[in-house]
Amino acid sequence: MNTADTELVMGILNNNGYDFAKDVQSADVVFLNTCSIRENAEQRIYGRLGNLKILKEKNPQMVVGILGCMAERLKKNLIEERKLVDIIVGPDEYRRLPELMDVVYGGGKGIGVKLSRTETYDDIIPYREEGLQAWISVMRGCDKFCTYCVVPFTRGRERSRSLESIVKEVEHLSAKGFREVTLLGQNVNSYDDNGNDFADLLAAVASVDTGIRVRYMTSHPQDFSDKLLYTIAAHENLCNYIHLPVQSGSNRILELMNRTYTVEHYLTIIEKAKKIIPGVSFSTDIISGFPTETLEDHLMTLELMEKVKYDGAFMFKYSPREGTKAYRMGDDVPEEVKSKRLQQIIELQHRHSLELNSELIGKTEKVLVEGFSKKSDKFFAARTDSNKIVVIPIQDGIVEGDYVEVRIDRVTSGTLFGEVTSVFDKYKSSAV
Numbered sequence: 001m002n003t004a005d006t007e008l009v010m011g012i013l014n015n016n017g018y019d020f021a022k023d024v025q026s027a028d029v030v031f032l033n034t035c036s037i038r039e040n041a042e043q044r045i046y047g048r049l050g051n052l053k054i055l056k057e058k059n060p061q062m063v064v065g066i067l068g069c070m071a072e073r074l075k076k077n078l079i080e081e082r083k084l085v086d087i088i089v090g091p092d093e094y095r096r097l098p099e100l101m102d103v104v105y106g107g108g109k110g111i112g113v114k115l116s117r118t119e120t121y122d123d124i125i126p127y128r129e130e131g132l133q134a135w136i137s138v139m140r141g142c143d144k145f146c147t148y149c150v151v152p153f154t155r156g157r158e159r160s161r162s163l164e165s166i167v168k169e170v171e172h173l174s175a176k177g178f179r180e181v182t183l184l185g186q187n188v189n190s191y192d193d194n195g196n197d198f199a200d201l202l203a204a205v206a207s208v209d210t211g212i213r214v215r216y217m218t219s220h221p222q223d224f225s226d227k228l229l230y231t232i233a234a235h236e237n238l239c240n241y242i243h244l245p246v247q248s249g250s251n252r253i254l255e256l257m258n259r260t261y262t263v264e265h266y267l268t269i270i271e272k273a274k275k276i277i278p279g280v281s282f283s284t285d286i287i288s289g290f291p292t293e294t295l296e297d298h299l300m301t302l303e304l305m306e307k308v309k310y311d312g313a314f315m316f317k318y319s320p321r322e323g324t325k326a327y328r329m330g331d332d333v334p335e336e337v338k339s340k341r342l343q344q345i346i347e348l349q350h351r352h353s354l355e356l357n358s359e360l361i362g363k364t365e366k367v368l369v370e371g372f373s374k375k376s377d378k379f380f381a382a383r384t385d386s387n388k389i390v391v392i393p394i395q396d397g398i399v400e401g402d403y404v405e406v407r408i409d410r411v412t413s414g415t416l417f418g419e420v421t422s423v424f425d426k427y428k429s430s431a432v
Contacts, residue, residue, distance in 0.1 A: 249304030
């Protein structure tokens with residue numbers, strides 16, 4: 001989401017005469033786009049601001065700004081108390097950046113943190129470099145009010161972009177040669193544009209160009225419909241990959257989190273998805289050490305993981321966020337207990353990932369070649385429909401952006417390795 005917002009800001013500034021600096025040392029203006037979901041993310045921003053303070057002492061004319069969730073949460077601390085930044089702009093006021101820049105150049109402080117009840121960026125084309133993958137925000141905000149989450153307070157209530165504007169953006173990306181788009185929302189299942197739900201949006205986007213893969217995140221189990229599952233199954237370029245955060249395997253903890261579903265309901269969605277979408281894969285989010293979590297609650301989470309066997313997971317220790325209901329519950333699970341439980345969750349997930357990946361040995365997977373492998377320029381890194389990384393040898397006739405078919409030869413818990421057997425023109429194959 002921050003990547004998508006950054007591209008949006010770049011589009012606004014570029015349309016108002018700003019060019020992009022090659023590095024921070026040569027920049028006249030520096031923006032940090034922030035997230036308040038986890039405490040660690042905020043601490044990293046304070047560290048970055050410390051580095052920028054040194055640069056600003058050498059160049060007093062440099063303008064430093066904070067964008068995103070921290071702008072809303074910490075505007076007083078950053079501008080009035082610490083006096084670290086010149087501009088504070090929340091997620092719904094990026095249009096005002098040129099205006100706020102003029103305020104700063106006039107000797108003032110630029111502050112724009114008002115949250116909107118309607119989508120404010122429908123007509124703005126984000127600035128994107130040439131590439132393969134693009135992120136598109138289809139809705140903003142959240143109405144769920146999970147007790148641990150600051151999003152409704154920093155990004156506001158739910159509002160959706162028009163289906164027409166999203167389809168036009170995908171058409172633009174198709175014309176520029178992009179090969180994968182990810183539709184973004186804090187809860188995409190709540191998407192609603194004059195009666196068009198998220199399944200309708202997915203179908204419309206998938207129909208723009210069958211050579212573009214379509215992913216999305218994030219889903220909330222309460223709103224996950226059968227219609228959405230059947231839509232994914234009906235379109236080959238809608239990835240058979242579902243990120244479905246569970247957070248805990250304990251109904252008691254889920255109720256304290258205000259997640260509005262039970263473990264039993266969650267497992268029903270998983271079973272339906274497996275029946276409707278052949279080869280579907282799942283990832284999730286899990287929080288360890290939520291207030292009052294007992295050993296029994298923790299074991300229930302491990303039990304749920306054993307039942308589902310996720311392909312991947314984002315796993316965290318609970319992080320209190322000021323202003324949320326959970327903050328008032330007290331952070332009563334000792335840090336060492338959180339860490340031990342989190343480690344058990346991580347180890348179990350690694351075992352499941354390895355098991356699921358091992359089942360692919362000897363099978364073929366259709367993958368999108370994304371570029372060089374991180375570890376060697378003699379190999380390409382590609383990605384499966386189910387969001388797994390595949391490392392393949394570089395060979396003549398294959399370039400970044402190709403769809404190829406790969407036979408999987410060996411695996412680790414995080415990576416597949418294989419040999420190319422076919423190259424595809426979009427979804428039409430030809431033997432290598």
